[in-house]
Each structure stands twice: as structure tokens, then as C-alpha cells.
Amino acid sequence: MMSMITNYKGFNRVTSIVKPEQQFKALFDQFEEGILIVDHTGKIVYANKKYADIFSVNFNDIVRKKFNKVTHDEALDFAFRNKTKVLGSLRFEQFCKNIKVSVYPVINENGFEGLVALYSLLSKERAQIVGDSTFNKNNSCDDLKNNTLNKKFDNIITKNKDMYTIMKSAKKAAKVSSTVLIRGESGTGKELIAKGIHNLSPRKNKPFIKVNCGAIPEHLLESELFGHEKGAFTGAVATKIGKFERAQGGTLFLDEIGDMPVHMQVKILRVLQEKEFERVGGTKSIKCDVRILSATHKNLEELVNQGQFRQDLFYRLNVISLTLVPLRNRPEDIPLLLNHFINSYQKKMDSQVKSVSKKVINVLQNYTWPGNVRELKNLMERLMVMTESEQIEIEDLPSHLSKLYKVNSISPICSTEESFKTLEEYEKEIIFKALQKFKSFNATGKALGITHKTVAAKARKYGFI
Known part of the structure; x- marks a missing residue:
């Protein structure tokens, strides 16, 4: 198929204009593979229907744009920079699809004309076969040979540039033993980042143990973390191995570290400093080789100022900080x-x-x-x-979302005849019109996806009450 594409008599014209000939487009839209054509400047000049389906994009949104502004494709980038082909390069696309990528340079008497890239969706079984046998077999690019970023973070579905920066930083952090503090609101994927760091690290074949510091009752937390000896307290009928021992040689992920009681923070600090601990009721020190990753949705600096979180522990945990979007x-x-x-x-x-x-x-x-x-x-x-x-x-x-559609449909914020407004003016107009329609703070808050207290505060700010 590649020969047919590159030898097609209209290829040179396709790489120099935005719209390919109709018969060319109709032909390529029948292929099972996704096709992307890039000209010698790196601009996208053509993508077939299958490519658009695989990557959930619209051709009109990407045409004439530089490919590296549209897709984070290391195979394409390597082929473009080196004017060489990349065959059978398997990547785990950020939205969890296994894709075989093959990129071919088009070179004629005029020199380098551009690239043609083919993308094939693979089943998990086929992906494993291709990955074992042909991954980067035909090139020597170090970036491609070590292309584990998407593989290890393949459950993080994004094309957001800030999230890509975070994943690249996480990849760097995985190579060292420094502590990492992962910040972000609930539901942003802090645990996924932690698992990705572990899976990319030298400890990847050792345990990854998670502890939710906010979900364990305070009186049980020490036993959960460090274990206890038989008879250490009422009900301790047998010796228990704690999370630190279970994570030996691997990674311990302390989720919601901001909820940890202050008296337990001292014990965690000791483990970080001395690399040892004792079980509850025990006298023998146990050596500890564990990497600590932690996560929180709280503002730890503020907790430190309030005396609710130890400053020395904060510095120990915050060697590398990642904030999710x-x-x-x-x-x-x-x-x-x-x-x-x-x-x-x-x-x-x-x-x-x-x-x-x-x-x-x-x-x-x-x-x-x-x-x-x-x-x-x-x-x-x-x-x-x-x-x-x-x-x-x-x-x-559900109603809180369908009402949001109705609010947005009341009237456009800014018509083509109006000059642009500030964000504060947008907010003021939206709050005003929503209050007019829904009457109460509660209803307005539900419609806009914010709390009734926030609505009340905004209404006071703009003089509506």
C-alpha cells in the first residue's frame, strides 16, 4: 500500500496544497489504516477518515498546522528530523488504544518532500506480538527505543500540553529515588501518576502499596503502616506485617497525606530520615528500603502555617512536586x-x-x-x-447539566458586533441572567455547577443583593 501512495502521480500536488484531488481522497478514505501526510515544512496537508476516527479529530481542525502542535508522536518526529523511515513502532496512545505506526519519507529529485504515516489499530493480543517482535526494530532512536511514557501512563487520557509536561516530569522522577508529592483535586488521577512513576522506576518489579491516610481510623493507622507484634494490644492475637514491610524494595504511596495525624507524621519522618522502624509493641528495628510517593488535594503550605502539618516532613516529601490539571x-x-x-x-x-x-x-x-x-x-x-x-x-x-445548556442559550455573551469583554464582565452577566432565570441561589448554583455560597458571594460582589 505504501508504494501505491508514494508513487501516486498526484502525491507532489497533495503535499503542496491543502485539499487533495477528490479521487485521491475517496480512495484513501476506503483504507483500514489511518493515513497522515505531512509536507516538507512539517505541516499536515492530508488525513483520511480512518485517521480522524482513531484520534478523534476533525481534519479541518488540524490541516495546515504543524504536526508536533497537533500530536505527540515520537515516531513521526524522529522520521521528520532524520528524514528516515520508522517501521513497526508500537505506541500506547493516550486514550488507551494500541497503535502500530509506520512512517515513510518521500524523497525525489527535488529532495525531501514530506512524510506519509500509517496507523493501524491493534488488539491487545496483537499489540503484544508486535511489541515483542518489531518495536523500534528498524531504527536506532533512543527516544523511541525507550518510549515508555505513554505505555506506563496509558490510563491517563489527555492531549493537554500541561499534562504532557507533568508526565515528562514524572518520567524523570521515576529514574531517581527522591520523594514525590503529587498535588491535585480529587479525581484528577494522582494514583495513576504514582503507579506510572513506580512502573517506570528500577523498583517496578517490587510491590506498589497504597495507603489512604484519610480512610483509616486514627487509632489503627500506626498498626496499618508499621504492623504490630502478637499481644501488643487487646485483639492482637498474631503478628501483623505493616504496609512499610509489605512495600519492602518497592514503593509506598501515601494518598491523602494531608489527613495524617500530627503524631503519625513524626513516625513517618523518622522512617524517611533513618530508614528503619519498629512494629507496634516491638523492640527490634526493621530496616526499610521503600520509596515514598505521596498525594494530597489539600494546601499543605497552609496546613503547615496552621500547625496541622509538620514543616520538616513537608520538605522531606516535597523534593519533587507535580500538580495535576x-x-x-x-x-x-x-x-x-x-x-x-x-x-x-x-x-x-x-x-x-x-x-x-x-x-x-x-x-x-x-x-x-x-x-x-x-x-x-x-x-x-x-x-x-x-x-x-x-x-x-x-x-x-441530568438536570444540573441540561440546565447549564439552557443558561448558555439565554443569549450569547458577546456578539460579533460587540467588543470583547473582560472575564469579570462575562461572569457578572452570566450570574445576573442565571439569577433572573432560576430565582434562588441553590437553583442557580446547580445550573452553573457551583455552590450556592459561591453564587451568593458573586451576587454580593456585583451588587445584585
Whole structure:
């Protein structure tokens, strides 16, 4: 097939104009592989229908744009920089699809004309075969040979640049033994990042043990972490191995570290400093070779100032800090996540839902998502069960989201004749019109996806009450 593409008499014209000939487009839209054509400057000049389906993009949104601004594709980048082919390079795309990538340079008497890249979706079984036999077999690019970033973070579905920066930082952090503090709101994927760091680290074949510091009763936390000896307290009928011992040689992930009682923080600090501990009721020191990763949704600096978190422990845990981006600041990820959840739930639930309408996508991209990706996942699970058609529409949404669509439909914020307004002016107008429509703070808050207290505060700020 590659020979047919590169030898096609219209290829040179395709790489120099935005729209390929109609017969060319019709032909390539029939292929099972995704096709992407890049010109000698790195601009995308053509993508077939299959490519758009695989990557959930619209051709009009990517045409004439530099490929490295549209896709984080190391195979394509290496082939472009080195004017060479890359064959059989398997990557785990960020929205959980196994994809075989093959990139071919087009070189003629005029020199380098561009690249043609082919993308094939693989089953998990086929991906394993291809990965074992042909991954980077035909090139010597170190970046490609060590292309484990998406593989180890393949459950983090994103094309957000800030999230990619975070994953790159996490990859660097994985190579060392320093502590890492992962910050972010609930539901942003802190545990996924922690697991990715562990799986990329030299400790990847050792245990990854998670402790939710906020879910264990305070009087049991020390025993859970350090274990106890038989007879250490009433009910201790046998020796118990704690989380630190279970994680020996591996990684201990202290989730919601901001909820840890101060008296336990001292004990954690000692382990970090001295690399040893004793079980509850024990006298023997146990050597500890464990890497500590921690996570919180709280402001630890503020807790330190309030005396609720030890400053010395904070510095110990915060050697490397990663702050995850909330979903409301990643609207470009909403279509990717929707596509992923539809594919995931279709088979499990035998659902007939295949797509989401543009109006629904627009609503979801403008919602505040206090529960982040976890909230979106739960919403999609509900919609996949309850929706009776092949496409999710506004009327299928729960009331707090369908009302948001109605609020946005009251009137445009800024018409083409108006000059641009400040964000504060936008906010003032939205709050005013929503209050006019829904009358109460509670109803307005539900419609806008914020608390009634926030609505009241905004109303006072703008002089509505």
C-alpha cells in the first residue's frame, strides 16, 4: 500500500496544497489504516477518515498546522528530523488504544518532500506480538527505543500540553529515588501518576502499596503502616506485617497525606530520615528500603502555617512536586474521554450508545467538574445505561447539566458586533441572567455547577443583593 501512495502521480500536488484531488481522497478514505501526510515544512496537508476516527479529530481542525502542535508522536518526529523511515513502532496512545505506526519519507529529485504515516489499530493480543517482535526494530532512536511514557501512563487520557509536561516530569522522577508529592483535586488521577512513576522506576518489579491516610481510623493507622507484634494490644492475637514491610524494595504511596495525624507524621519522618522502624509493641528495628510517593488535594503550605502539618516532613516529601490539571482546564480532553468511556462501557453493558452530540460536548466542556475525571466517568456510566438511542443528547443529561445548556442559550455573551469583554464582565452577566432565570441561589448554583455560597458571594460582589 505504501508504494501505491508514494508513487501516486498526484502525491507532489497533495503535499503542496491543502485539499487533495477528490479521487485521491475517496480512495484513501476506503483504507483500514489511518493515513497522515505531512509536507516538507512539517505541516499536515492530508488525513483520511480512518485517521480522524482513531484520534478523534476533525481534519479541518488540524490541516495546515504543524504536526508536533497537533500530536505527540515520537515516531513521526524522529522520521521528520532524520528524514528516515520508522517501521513497526508500537505506541500506547493516550486514550488507551494500541497503535502500530509506520512512517515513510518521500524523497525525489527535488529532495525531501514530506512524510506519509500509517496507523493501524491493534488488539491487545496483537499489540503484544508486535511489541515483542518489531518495536523500534528498524531504527536506532533512543527516544523511541525507550518510549515508555505513554505505555506506563496509558490510563491517563489527555492531549493537554500541561499534562504532557507533568508526565515528562514524572518520567524523570521515576529514574531517581527522591520523594514525590503529587498535588491535585480529587479525581484528577494522582494514583495513576504514582503507579506510572513506580512502573517506570528500577523498583517496578517490587510491590506498589497504597495507603489512604484519610480512610483509616486514627487509632489503627500506626498498626496499618508499621504492623504490630502478637499481644501488643487487646485483639492482637498474631503478628501483623505493616504496609512499610509489605512495600519492602518497592514503593509506598501515601494518598491523602494531608489527613495524617500530627503524631503519625513524626513516625513517618523518622522512617524517611533513618530508614528503619519498629512494629507496634516491638523492640527490634526493621530496616526499610521503600520509596515514598505521596498525594494530597489539600494546601499543605497552609496546613503547615496552621500547625496541622509538620514543616520538616513537608520538605522531606516535597523534593519533587507535580500538580495535576483539573478537568475544567482541559476542555480539549473531553471528547477523548467520552470516546474512551463509550468504547469501554459498550461491551460491558451491551449499550447501543455510539456517540455524543456536539451540544452535549459543548455543555460538558463548559461545566466546572468538581469531581474531575472520576465525575465524568460516573456520568458516562449512567448515560450508557439510561440512554436509549445511539447518540447522547441534551435531554439525556441530568438536570444540573441540561440546565447549564439552557443558561448558555439565554443569549450569547458577546456578539460579533460587540467588543470583547473582560472575564469579570462575562461572569457578572452570566450570574445576573442565571439569577433572573432560576430565582434562588441553590437553583442557580446547580445550573452553573457551583455552590450556592459561591453564587451568593458573586451576587454580593456585583451588587445584585
